[in-house]
Amino acid sequence: MARTKFVAGNWKMHGGLAVNLSLLNALRGGMAGVKAQVAVCAPYPYLAQVQSVLAGSPVGWGAQDLSEHAQGAYTGEVAAGMLTEFGCRYAIVGHSERRCYYGDTDDVVAAKFAAALAGGLVPILCIGETLAEREANITAEVVTRQLEAVLNRSGVAALAGAVIAYEPVWAIGTGKTATPAQAQAVHALIRARVARDNAAIGAGVQILYGGSVKPGNAAELFGQADIDGGLIGGASLVAKDFLGICAAA
Secondary structure, eight states: OOOOOEEEEEOOSOOOHHHHHHHHHHHHHTOTTOOSEEEEEEOGGGHHHHHHHHTTSSEEEEESOOOSSSSSSOTTOOOHHHHHTTTOOEEEESOHHHHHHSOOOHHHHHHHHHHHHHTTOEEEEEEOOOHHHHHTTOHHHHHHHHHHHHHHHHOGGGGGGOEEEEOOGGGSSSSOOOOHHHHHHHHHHHHHHHHHHOHHHHHHOOEEEOSSOOHHHHHHHHTSTTOOEEEESGGGGSHHHHHHHHHHO
């Protein structure tokens, strides 16, 4: 089964109405010849702007997180149903920054994943190891544990409507990048774990790489057998760089 390449930008906590407008217009106008799926995940306050600028373009959009609850007395939280009202198709869940800084446990991430699916969104499930975990040779154990939290709660069938992003935490914003071979090895391990529960879903699920992808290294990374695109941080804020990565995909 040929999997479509997918490039998703994660703006993180960056942006402003004026800079967003020029970035979004550049993306909208730069999609000619891009065959990959493309999306941007913006901060909540900018989703209305993203919707208005990107509506009718090939570029999709989504949020960087969501609540595990559908509604209720959860001050400051944002539910899946609110996101879909702004045309969101995607929601990132389990980003390493959420896990590390805000205490999102494997169970919370699994609950958010389930809430995204139930609310009609495509979850982009982030999994990955820290530098200490890689140096302790427990990468496989860590990513398998993070993946199995979701499999145990939602079942393998849920991954037919989801995307997985492998992000080696040690290669995010550090300028370090996993070699294509290192990245491919973990992607293959993730795909094999999904395939153990369902071979067709394992073969079909998109697995993105998220760790300092740039226009210069994108083609080699995306050329690996089990790497289906990228979850792009810093480079997604620069139209030329992001479009270069999309073209490489």
